[in-house]
Amino acid sequence: MHGMMMNQPLSIMEILRYASGAHPGAGIVSVRTEGDIHRETYAEAYARGAQLAHGLDALGIGRGDRVATLAWNGYRHFEIYYGVSGMGAVCHTINPRLSAEQMLYIIGHAEDKVLCVDLTFVPLIEALSEHLPRNLKIVVLTDRAHMPDSRLDLLCYEEILAGKPDTYDWPHLDEQTAAALCYTSGTTGHPKGALYTHRSTVMHAMTVAITLNKSLKEGAKILPVVPLFHVNAWGLPYAAPLAGATLVMPGPKLDGASLYDLMEAEGVTSAWGVPTVWMGLRAEIEKRGRPPKGFEQVMVGGSAAPRSMIEGFEKDGIDVCHAWGMTEMSPVGTHGQLSEPMKALPWDEQMRLKSLQGRRLFGVEMKIVDEQGAPLPHDGTAMGELFVRGNTVVSGYFNNPEASDKALDSEGWFGTGDVATINDHGFLSIQDRSKDLIKSGGEWISSIDLENIVMACPKVASCAVIAVAHPKWDERPLLIVVPKGDEKPTLEELHELLLESVAKWQLPDALEFVQELPLTATGKVSKLTLRKQFEGYQLPDAD
Amino acid sequence: MHGMMMNQPLSIMEILRYASGAHPGAGIVSVRTEGDIHRETYAEAYARGAQLAHGLDALGIGRGDRVATLAWNGYRHFEIYYGVSGMGAVCHTINPRLSAEQMLYIIGHAEDKVLCVDLTFVPLIEALSEHLPRNLKIVVLTDRAHMPDSRLDLLCYEEILAGKPDTYDWPHLDEQTAAALCYTSGTTGHPKGALYTHRSTVMHAMTVAITLNKSLKEGAKILPVVPLFHVNAWGLPYAAPLAGATLVMPGPKLDGASLYDLMEAEGVTSAWGVPTVWMGLRAEIEKRGRPPKGFEQVMVGGSAAPRSMIEGFEKDGIDVCHAWGMTEMSPVGTHGQLSEPMKALPWDEQMRLKSLQGRRLFGVEMKIVDEQGAPLPHDGTAMGELFVRGNTVVSGYFNNPEASDKALDSEGWFGTGDVATINDHGFLSIQDRSKDLIKSGGEWISSIDLENIVMACPKVASCAVIAVAHPKWDERPLLIVVPKGDEKPTLEELHELLLESVAKWQLPDALEFVQELPLTATGKVSKLTLRKQFEGYQLPDAD
């Protein structure tokens, strides 16, 4: 028997419409590529979203068409998110850190009709222009005064909006309508596109707002260092207006000093980003002797957050919430806020728990399975591949039947490619990417565990552990370190440090120093590149 | 174009399943009718919900069947909410304050198969037993030791659960599946049933948790004085486990001293209920000279909260959030938390704003219209009937095509029967009621029902019943009579007449005689004029 309730489709534009009325004090503060600071309320963004939709109508954009962006975090990018999805088109965010080849592949695969670029990326587009589709319209996110000289036929964003009505008859869309598209670099082959719906996006905004309510609350000021081109900045452009929080968009400058100054000036209450970014901010906080005023919480995810970093922030009184997720999950899957009973534990134990990936969000189901696909217990020791299910999880990839076929298991769960344990408190602990795991003599070694411990050594700036082929043990760990300062750590002293927490057989067999670690387009350490770089590496005792 | 995301139906049981894993510290504390205090975690409630579902299976309950409750706030009532909806049946909460006649009508109309009653209500059921459907199974919410002697064939709740497996293969239900049923007293005629879906209920829990996050947060202890038999206790049994808050169920004793003691003992952080209840608590706070320790917020709604009460709590440092809603809205529609810019206003102005009904929840759309149905501006002065739309609003009434036909306007909006203004900050202010109802202590009295009965008295030519302000009950009925002939009826004899059909608490408090009743342009009695005429009327016992 069905109930007798109305059915209004979940709609992205309804979030901004709601915020524009219900949260008059909140909006978007942006460091502009033009150099100044810009402020607009959500009501203003809503009106400009309407103008943009009229402008895109005039450019011939229709339902389902893809409108791409190549842009930093700023209010115009935010307006595109809403204007494009709101009119029933698809907002396709492109990661500027991709190789030219991948970028061109993506633009072609998505069949983008419009590409909106920040000033910074005009030279890049000029360089690629010959390979871009003929009919791709390029819009520069600036006003007439700042439009660059270019041999290309460039449209000006502010001119597209100028004079257009500031209301729009937003269509009543089926909640399954495609709203946004984001490609993820696979371990092999071409990037694959996650095609989010209005329903999945609104559900993600709601569940994130419910759970991460230390950050997402009315009056909060949230700094998304995580880029709008990377899985919708973890959903912040949707969750923040829903909760009534202001977004402080940092623009392109993400070094520790710039972030610190911006946070202090704007009274940022929480900041969201990958661990790499927080290294710079931590250094700056140490230099200045105190955290920015009013700074309450740092949300860290995208890679495992090293425990030393978590402890650093926590000692300064800043709550650290470690989150795990992926492009295919909209992206947030879990969060590491301690549950009530855990808050009574000794500090050390709390820090250990905080360095795990934490508890699932409402609506995200998780299972770990063995190699035959049989479910494993959530006992904190059984380790298996992690599968997820829920309204915010992809059911396949855009226009890619081959990858789509492989995405789900026979019961409809999505395979994350992460290997994990889940303890009896529901805390997820990612042990490794299934590709990065080290299997030595039939036993797993977690490179992430080793890395986290080594990071605590003051002589280490960053590090990575990779698997190297070994004649006897199959694989053995190799430790690669970027030293901090002049005095390099020795393998012996790192072994000593490691032995406090890991078994002897898990110790890395060798140590190598590099100037910097190779990064993927999303700023994570590229284990793939490292493994290639050290292919055939001769371990000391492996002969 | 559709996106490529999974579609998991929103499901009530998923809330409890989630809470049982993600919020190990939270659960339900109940003052039992047996007299003691009982504690269970959400994980335990989840397990007992499974046992109950097995038990109901054994009793022959299937999908869509109605399982009714006549019970106070307690853990068993909570378990029924989940167990019944989770198995695909419908949880039908009955208001014990209804007249016997109405109660019997509702049980018959809903075609209840099982009726779960608290010990307190056994005598009531015994009195009604002859009129109850033959095959209605009566379950008493207690254990064997406390089972009452009765000539009726009573089942024991704990025996139904005993020995059953504590897991259940919860069906994967369409999210439109009916989950819960709650009758509301209409202006005329019989009560009408709002039939909630899994989708509407989960959406309500999520939007309430996002917005009312001062109350609904992990580790909070929430006291629902609002009954579980009244619109699902404002959704708390769903929103609290979702947010990780503990529910402190007060049982039947709701006087100021009992509430104060319970709050102090359990460290209640927020309390939800109608204004009448808070009068008693305010008096107790004044008597003891301070509010209960840890008490942060009071949520008040169901009737307009008097400003003096709001100021009383606020002066004690307790945040007051005034909410508006109705049975047909699941029920919360608006909340009166001040928006950020308002927090800078003078205290007096803040208190004025707090006494309005406040801002809409995400997903609840509001419009006010004039008599022709044309929308009016949200300027704080234009006054019109309030219409609402959204996923948490009814689209009609259970098994009542006639009422369903009249429920929505031509654009699909639900007419609330409230007359309101909305200001440019989105703040709703309820001005009047177009429906002919009196709300006393959070419960409805139908003036039309009373009028129809009184008209049967040969000494009455015509009559009207209007609401008069009352310090404790908010509103009480005043009976206004145009006498027929010389001999005027007495209040006593009219009470006697009324008692044949209505409950005692619904009797008019006073009787006034007039020469004639004022009429509207269309010849109906003008309640508006009458209410103005008797403004400030002093009821006999209202001092």
Ligand SMILES: Nc1ncnc2c1ncn2[C@@H]1O[C@H](COP(=O)(O)O)[C@@H](O)[C@H]1O
């Ligand atoms: N905060 C409030 N202020 C004024 N009236 C209210 C408030 N909350 C509820 N009501 C009234 O109660 C009705 C809903 O009653 P019910 O369906 O019993 O919950 C609304 O339509 C209003 O008339």
